[in-house]
Amino acid sequence: MAVTTAAEPATGTGREGVWSRVSAALWRRPWARATLLLTPPLAWFVLIYLAALVVLLITAFWQINPFTTNIERVWSLTNFQTIFSNPAYRSIILRTVGMAAAVTVTDAIVAFPFAYYMARIASRRTRTALFVAILLPLWASYLAKVYSWLLIFTHNGLLDWTLGKAGVGQVHLIYTNWAVYIVFCYLWLPFMVTPVYAALERIPPSQIEASQDLGGRTWYTVRRVLLPLALPGIVAGSIFTFSLTLGDYITPLLVGGTSANFIGNIIYTNIGIANNVPFAAAMAMIPIAIMAVYLLGARALGAFEEI
Amino acid sequence: MIALHRRRFSRPLSAVLALTAASVIAAGCGSSSTTGGTTPQGPGTAGLSVPTAHLPVLQKVGKGEGQLNLIAWAGYLEPLWVKPFEQQTGCQVNGKIANTSDEMVSLMKNGGGGQYDMVSSSGDADLRILYAGDAHPVNINLIPSWKDFFPAFKSPPFNTINGVHYGVSLQWGPNVLMYNTKHFPTAPTSWSVIYDPKYKGQVTVPDNPIQIADAALYLQKHKPSLGITDPYELTQPQFQAAVSLLATQRPLIEKYWSLASQEIFDFKNGNAILGAGWPYQVSQLKASHFPIGTTVPSEGATGWADTWMLAAKAPHPNCAYKWMQYISTPKAQAEQAVTYGETPDNKLACPIMNQLQKGSCDLYHANAPIAYFNTIKLWKTPIATCDNGKPECVPYADWVSAWNTQVK
Numbered sequence: 001m002a003v004t005t006a007a008e009p010a011t012g013t014g015r016e017g018v019w020s021r022v023s024a025a026l027w028r029r030p031w032a033r034a035t036l037l038l039t040p041p042l043a044w045f046v047l048i049y050l051a052a053l054v055v056l057l058i059t060a061f062w063q064i065n066p067f068t069t070n071i072e073r074v075w076s077l078t079n080f081q082t083i084f085s086n087p088a089y090r091s092i093i094l095r096t097v098g099m100a101a102a103v104t105v106t107d108a109i110v111a112f113p114f115a116y117y118m119a120r121i122a123s124r125r126t127r128t129a130l131f132v133a134i135l136l137p138l139w140a141s142y143l144a145k146v147y148s149w150l151l152i153f154t155h156n157g158l159l160d161w162t163l164g165k166a167g168v169g170q171v172h173l174i175y176t177n178w179a180v181y182i183v184f185c186y187l188w189l190p191f192m193v194t195p196v197y198a199a200l201e202r203i204p205p206s207q208i209e210a211s212q213d214l215g216g217r218t219w220y221t222v223r224r225v226l227l228p229l230a231l232p233g234i235v236a237g238s239i240f241t242f243s244l245t246l247g248d249y250i251t252p253l254l255v256g257g258t259s260a261n262f263i264g265n266i267i268y269t270n271i272g273i274a275n276n277v278p279f280a281a282a283m284a285m286i287p288i289a290i291m292a293v294y295l296l297g298a299r300a301l302g303a304f305e306e307i
Numbered sequence: 308m309i310a311l312h313r314r315r316f317s318r319p320l321s322a323v324l325a326l327t328a329a330s331v332i333a334a335g336c337g338s339s340s341t342t343g344g345t346t347p348q349g350p351g352t353a354g355l356s357v358p359t360a361h362l363p364v365l366q367k368v369g370k371g372e373g374q375l376n377l378i379a380w381a382g383y384l385e386p387l388w389v390k391p392f393e394q395q396t397g398c399q400v401n402g403k404i405a406n407t408s409d410e411m412v413s414l415m416k417n418g419g420g421g422q423y424d425m426v427s428s429s430g431d432a433d434l435r436i437l438y439a440g441d442a443h444p445v446n447i448n449l450i451p452s453w454k455d456f457f458p459a460f461k462s463p464p465f466n467t468i469n470g471v472h473y474g475v476s477l478q479w480g481p482n483v484l485m486y487n488t489k490h491f492p493t494a495p496t497s498w499s500v501i502y503d504p505k506y507k508g509q510v511t512v513p514d515n516p517i518q519i520a521d522a523a524l525y526l527q528k529h530k531p532s533l534g535i536t537d538p539y540e541l542t543q544p545q546f547q548a549a550v551s552l553l554a555t556q557r558p559l560i561e562k563y564w565s566l567a568s569q570e571i572f573d574f575k576n577g578n579a580i581l582g583a584g585w586p587y588q589v590s591q592l593k594a595s596h597f598p599i600g601t602t603v604p605s606e607g608a609t610g611w612a613d614t615w616m617l618a619a620k621a622p623h624p625n626c627a628y629k630w631m632q633y634i635s636t637p638k639a640q641a642e643q644a645v646t647y648g649e650t651p652d653n654k655l656a657c658p659i660m661n662q663l664q665k666g667s668c669d670l671y672h673a674n675a676p677i678a679y680f681n682t683i684k685l686w687k688t689p690i691a692t693c694d695n696g697k698p699e700c701v702p703y704a705d706w707v708s709a710w711n712t713q714v715k
Contacts, residue, residue, distance in 0.1 A: 064704065088712030155577040174578060175562045253514075254569070258560045261715050269711060276704060 053288075060281035071278060079282035089266070093286055096263045099177070100245035103184040104238045107192040110185070111237065112230070115197040120205075134190050142187070146254050149183045150174070153255065175257030183251050188244050192237035199233025200226075235303035242294060246287045263287055357468050358440035359619050365446050365628060371398045372623040375630055378403045378414050378426040380613070382647050388639045395633070398626035415441040415618060424621040425630065427477060430465040430612045431688045437466075442473040443617045449628055450475055452635040452653055459680050460652040465687070466614040474616035475631045478640070480586055480649040481603055481610040481672070481683045482513075482521070485570075487580040488598040498525045498604045500581055502552065507559045511573050511582035514563035516703070516710035517686065520609050521583065522549040522556075524684060528606045538609065538684055540693045546701040546709070553714040563715065567591075574599060586671055587648035593670070607682035644671055 026033045061075050083089045118130050137145065152158045153174035160170040173179045203226065211221040249264030256262075263286055270280035298304070375398045377384060384402040393400060403423065405411045411428045412435050420441050428436060436442050447453050453461065453475060460476035467473070486495060498521070501510050512518055523538035526548055533545050541549060561579050564570040570588050573579040575597060592599040615634060621627050633639055640651035641659035650671045651660070657668040668674050693700040 086712055150572070154572075157576070253565055257562060258557050258715065261711065266711060269707065276707070 056281050056284060059278050060285050062278040064276050064278060079279050083282060092261050092266060093263060096246060097290060099181060099262065100242045102181060103188060103245045104241045106185045107189050107241045108234050108238060110189060111192040111196050115193050115200050119197050119200040134193050138190055145187065146183060146251055150255055153179050177256065177260060179255045180252050180260055183255055184245050188241040191240035195236040196230060196233045199230045203229045232302040235298045235301045239295065239298055239303060243291050246290065357437055359443055360471055362444055364444045365449065365624055368449055368628045369625045371396050371626045371629055373397060374399050374401065374623050375626040376401045376423045378405050378411055378423050380427055383427050385646055387646060388642045392630065392633045396626065396629045398629055412436055420618060421620040421622055423618050424623050424627040425618060426616050427613050428616055430685050433465045433614055433616060436616055437468065437473055441619050443619045443621060445472040445474055445617050447472045450631050450635055455655045456652045457654050457680065459677065463612065465612065466616065474614045475635055476652045477613040477615055478644060478649040478651055479610060479612035481608045482583055482585060483589065483601045483608060484604050485582050485584045485589060486600045487574060488600040490580045491600060494600055494602040496605050498606050501583065502556050504559060506581055508561050509580045510559045511562045511564050511570055511579035512560060513583060514565045516706040519549050519553065519706050519710065522552045524609060525606055526552060537694060539687050539689045540700045542699050543701060550709045550713050557714060590648045590670060603679065603682055607684060609686060610683040611686045644673060
C-alpha cells in the first residue's frame with residue numbers, strides 16, 4: 001500500500017486517491033493501524049465473550065423462587081453453599097475431576113509413543129498416513145462416534161461377542177463409567193497427539209545423541225532428556241483433554257449408566273429441565289475455577305509455547 | 308423421531324414451566340397466602356379468575372380469513388391431515404414448531420399475543436396460558452365432533468374453567484410398563500416388577516424427575532399409610548418415601564433413558580427386558596417385530612393430555628374454528644393418533660385407526676373404556692400449594708434436586 005502511495009503521489013483525486021491518502025495516513029501512524037486492526041476482534045471478545053461470562057458470574061449469585069421458578073435478583077451465596085454442603089454435589093465434582101484426570105493421563109501415555117514414532121521414526125509417507133488417521137475422526141460427527149461405541153459395548157455387541165469367542169467371558173461394559181472413560185479417551189486422543197508431536201519434533205537429534213555419547217542409556221535419555229523437553233507439549237495437550245472431559249455431558253448421557261452424573265449433566269438438567277439457571281451458573285463456575293488453576297499450573301510448565 | 312425427542316425433552320421442561328404457571332397464580336394470590344380456596348379448579352388456582360373469561364364467544368363460524376397461524380409440537384402438523392384441511396377450507400396453515408411448553412407460553416405472548424391463532428399445549432402448560440390471559444373462550448357448540456369425545460376430555464379441568472372452554476382437547480397418552488415377552492410370557496400385573504431385585508440390571512426408566520410421581524403412584528396403592536391421594540401433590544414425608552423407593556430401585560436400573568430411541572435400542576439389544584416408556588416406543592418395537600409387551604398395571608400409570616387452545620387475540624378466528632372442527636373429526640383424530648402414537652379424544656376414531664394400521668385402535672387404547680382412563684394420572688406440575696390450599700406440598704424444583712442428588 002505504501003508503495004502505491006509513493007508511486008502515484010499526484011493522483012490524489014477520485015476514489016483511488018482517497019484510498020491512497022488513507023493508507024498513507026495509516027502508514028505514518030502505526031497506532032491508528034493497530035486500533036483499526038484490533039477494534040473489531042476486541043469488541044467481539046469483550047461484548048460477546050467476556051460479557052457472557054460476566055452475566056454467568058452474576059447469575060450464579062441469584063436464586064429462583066422455588067414456587068414460581070422466576071429469577072429473584074437477590075445477592076447471596078446460597079447456590080454455592082448448596083453445592084459445597086451437599087455430599088452428592090461434592091462427589092459429582094470429584095467424579096468429574098477424577099474422570100478428567102484419568103482420561104488425561106491415559107491419553108498422555110498412549111499419545112507419547114505414538115507421537116514419538118511419528119516424529120522420529122516413521123518415514124514421511126507413514127507420517128502423513130498416521131496424521132490422517134489421527135485427524136480423520138475429528139471430521140466425523142461426535143454423535144456418530146459415540147453411538148458407534150454404544151454398538152461396541154452393548155449386550156452381545158462387538159466387544160462381548162469377540163471376548164466370548166476368545167473364551168475370555170463377557171465384560172458387559174455398556175452403561176458403566178468404564179465405558180464413559182474409554183469413549184472420552186478415544187474422543188480426545190487427537191488433541192493430545194498433535195501438541196506432543198509438535199514438541200517432540202522440535203527436539204534436535206543432537207541432544208539425544210549427546211546424552212547417549214555421555215553414557216545415558218535409553219531409559220535414562222528418555223527420562224532426563226526427552227520427557228522434560230516434551231513436557232510442555234504434554235501439558236498443552238492435557239489442557240484440551242482435561243477441559244473437554246470436564247465440560248462434556250453427552251457421552252455420559254449416552255453411554256453412562258446410573259452413576260454417570262457429571263458436572264455437565266447437572267448443568268444440563270438444571271437449565272433444560274428445572275429452569276434453575278442461577279444454580280446451573282453456579283455449577284458452571286466450578287469447572288471454570290478448576291481450569292483457571294490448571295492453566296496457571298500449565299503456564300508455569302511452559303505449555304503455552306506449544307499451543 | 309423428532310416428535311419423540313420433543314416429548315422427551317419438553318415434558319419435564321413443560322412441567323417446570325407450568326410451575327411458572329404457578330408464578331402467575333402466585334402473583335394472583337399475592338402475599339395474602341389464602342388457604343382453603345373455594346373453587347375446586349386444580350392446584351393453586353384458588354381465588355384466581357381467568358382474565359379473558361368475560362370475552363364474547365363466536366356465535367357462527369363465518370368465511371375463513373385464508374390464513375391460520377399455529378404453534379404446535381413437532382409431528383402435530385403433518386401434511387397427511389393439514390393438506391386436506393387447507394383444500395377444504397382455504398385456510399393456509401402456517402406452523403411454528405415449539406420445542407418446549409415454555410416456548411409455547413412465550414410465543415403466545417409474542418407481540419402482544421396478536422400473532423398466533425392457536426397452540427397445541429399440554430395439560431401442564433394450559434393453565435399457565437389461561438391464567439395469563441392469553442387464551443380466548445371457545446363456543447364449543449360450534450364444534451360438532453366435540454359431542455363424540457370421551458366424557459373425560461369434553462370439559463377437562465386443564466382447558467375448561469367454570470364451564471368456559473378455552474380450546475378443544477386433542478390427544479393423550481399413558482406412560483406404560485413395557486416388557487420383553489420372551490422373559491414375561493404373561494403380562495406383569497403390577498409396577499412392582501421394576502422394583503424387584505430379581506431383575507437387577509435389566510430395568511430401564513426415564514431420566515426424568517417426574518418419575519417420582521410414578522413411585523408415588525405405586526406407593527399410593529402399596530403403602531396406604533402414607534396417605535397419598537395425588538402423585539403430583541406430595542407432602543414432605545410422602546415425597547421422601549417416593550424418593551427412597553427410587554433410590555432402592557437405582558441398583559436395578561440398567562439405564563435411565565433420555566431419548567425414546569435409547570429405550571428402543573436397549574430393548575432390541577437385550578440391555579433391558581423391562582421398563583417404563585410411551586406407546587410410541589412400543590409401536591416402533593412392534594413395527595420391527597420385536598417381542599414387546601405393554602400394559603398399564605393395576606396401580607394405574609402417569610400420562611399427558613394436549614389441547615388446541617384458542618389465542619386471546621387470534622387474528623383468524625374463523626379459520627381457527629374451522630381447524631377445531633376439522634382436527635376433532637374421527638378421521639383427523641385417527642390419522643394423528645396413528646402417526647404420532649397417542650390416544651385420540653374422539654371415540655369414533657377407533658375403526659378409522661384400524662383401517663390406517665391394523666390393530667392400532669387397541670394398541671393406543673382408542674376404544675378404551677372409562678375404567679382405563681381413570682387409571683391414568685395426567686401430568687401436572689407439582690407446586691407448593693396442595694389441592695386443599697395448604698402450602699405443604701413439595702414444589703417441582705425440589706423434585707429435580709432430589710432426582711439428581713438422592714436418586715441418581
